[in-house]
Amino acid sequence: xxxxxxxxxxxxxxxxxxxxxxxxxxxxxxxxxxxxxxxxxxxxxxxxxxxxxxxxxxxxxxxxxxxxxxxxxxxxxxxxxxxxxxxxxxxxxxxxxxxxxxxxxxxxxxxxxxxxxxxxxxxxxxxxxxxxxxxxxxxxxxxxxxxxxxxxxxxx
Amino acid sequence: xxxxxxxxxxxxxxxxxxxxxxxxxxxxxxxxxxxxxxxxxxxxxxxxxxxxxxxxxxxxxxxxxxxxxxxxxxxxxxxxxxxxxxxxxxxxxxxxxxxxxxxxxxxxxxxxxxxxxxxxxxxxxxxxxxxxxxxxxxxxxxxxxxxxxxxxxxxxxxxxxxxxxxxxxxxxxxxxxxxxxxx
Numbered sequence: 001x002x003x004x005x006x007x008x009x010x011x012x013x014x015x016x017x018x019x020x021x022x023x024x025x026x027x028x029x030x031x032x033x034x035x036x037x038x039x040x041x042x043x044x045x046x047x048x049x050x051x052x053x054x055x056x057x058x059x060x061x062x063x064x065x066x067x068x069x070x071x072x073x074x075x076x077x078x079x080x081x082x083x084x085x086x087x088x089x090x091x092x093x094x095x096x097x098x099x100x101x102x103x104x105x106x107x108x109x110x111x112x113x114x115x116x117x118x119x120x121x122x123x124x125x126x127x128x129x130x131x132x133x134x135x136x137x138x139x140x141x142x143x144x145x146x147x148x149x150x151x152x153x154x155x156x
Numbered sequence: 157x158x159x160x161x162x163x164x165x166x167x168x169x170x171x172x173x174x175x176x177x178x179x180x181x182x183x184x185x186x187x188x189x190x191x192x193x194x195x196x197x198x199x200x201x202x203x204x205x206x207x208x209x210x211x212x213x214x215x216x217x218x219x220x221x222x223x224x225x226x227x228x229x230x231x232x233x234x235x236x237x238x239x240x241x242x243x244x245x246x247x248x249x250x251x252x253x254x255x256x257x258x259x260x261x262x263x264x265x266x267x268x269x270x271x272x273x274x275x276x277x278x279x280x281x282x283x284x285x286x287x288x289x290x291x292x293x294x295x296x297x298x299x300x301x302x303x304x305x306x307x308x309x310x311x312x313x314x315x316x317x318x319x320x321x322x323x324x325x326x327x328x329x330x331x332x333x334x335x336x337x338x339x
Contacts, residue, residue: 044297047184057262058297061288088190089280122161 018055018063025067034067037079041066042091050093189303189314190295196222197231197293201283203253214269216283217257222309226335228256228328229303230279231291233263234271236299242318246278249324254332256281261299263289269308303327306335 025031038052045056069079095101196219203216232239250256258279260268265284285291304313
């Protein structure tokens with residue numbers, strides 16, 4: 001019974017949202033666009049949250065601004081540019097591919113390529129270095145076999 | 157050659173550590189302003205005075221008035237914790253003959269007024285941005301912030317956080333003198 005109640009409580013719990021009802025647009029489609037844009041915009045006060053998540057007053061101002069721009073008939077791209085013009089690319093949680101973000105975007109692939117190259121070179125060189133160390137080694141001599149048995153100890 | 161392969165990851169790690177270590181020394185709060193060398197965004201803000209006729213310096217101002225002389229534009233608020241700390245520096249700047257204009261950000265005019273009565277008013281002009289819209293146009297991320305505007309109404313420098321006496325002497329004052337000398 002307790003468990004069922006607990007499960008029920010969990011199911012009914014709504015995620016905490018920063019967007020207040022009085023901020024929302026009347027048109028659900030527009031509101032949804034506003035939410036989507038807000039999720040990609042960084043709150044400049046609490047920098048690891050989006051303005052959609054943040055309770056900071058400045059984040060609220062920016063949410064209202066996004067909604068106002070949408071009501072004015074701006075496209076998603078135009079609304080984003082409007083904010084970027086004021087706060088720079090920094091407000092985009094997903095930075096665009098540009099000259100100074102190239103390292104950020106290409107870095108992981110460069111590391112992958114480098115690692116792959118290293119692995120390739122290592123694999124090619126490995127057999128040459130060992131020059132037939134294991135696969136076609138000579139069988140053990142009688143003395144070696146006796147020594148091995150001694151080391152392995154008496155068999156049960 | 158064989159050794160090199162084992163040393164390589166260590167070198168790569170050291171390089172990465174140095175790169176990330178350098179990143180740690182930078183202040184993530186200090187965002188570069190988008191307005192540098194661009195004209196001040198247009199605004200016309202109301203003042204905070206109860207009777208504007210009695211105190212013209214509290215009657216608000218517009219971006220269009222930023223022409224002909226270099227000025228400091230300080231964003232502050234009565235609820236701002238670092239502003240009292242910056243206040244004596246602003247008074248000193250004003251006393252040295254550089255005009256400081258203040259925008260009270262997201263603040264009730266009555267609170268702004270009370271703050272100025274308590275600490276003294278260093279501002280040649282005070283305006284209120286209760287809704288915070290002008291601050292967004294300016295790219296303000298918090299208080300205090302200060303913009304340096306040149307004779308042509310262009311933003312030339314932005315200080316994030318309070319102006320310390322060192323920042324004033326070392327950075328802003330030389331810039332203001334240079335802007336004064338500019339045609």
